[in-house]
Amino acid sequence: MKRYTLSEAEDKLIGLKGSPERDQYEFELKLELIGDTIKRARKRRCLTQEQLGKLIGVKKAQISRLENSTGNVTIETILKVFNALEAKVNFNVQMLNRGDRLLSK
Structure with a gap:
């Protein structure tokens, strides 16, 4: 039986990094x-x-949807929730090199 690394399995089952299927999965x-x-x-x-x-x-139902990852959510709502929970939030934005994006398509 052939063994796969997690990365190889994700590529094979979900799609290569940068593909629409993989991007949706990661999101x-x-x-x-x-x-x-x-x-x-x-x-x-x-x-x-x-x-x-x-x-x-907001209503209890919206909190339930947030916790169960169903429905749309805004960054504003997420920040409100974590603020109410007295939790620190950090966002990390990483810019790709233009060539990286072009190569992945």
Whole structure:
């Protein structure tokens, strides 16, 4: 039986880095990680979804959608949530070389 590294398996099953399929997969994975982080932070603060929703002015259902990565989410909402949870947020933006983007298409 042939063995694959995680990177090889992702390339084979999801698509090569830079492909639309891989980009979509990575985007959804990041949203899921944000949702999991929100849920863990909320529980650490001993808050219900309803209580957190009241803190930022949204309904419990929206907090549930955030935690379960279903529905659209804005950066503004994410920042409001983490602010209410008294959590520090860092964004990392990395610019690609123009040639890198052209080669991946």
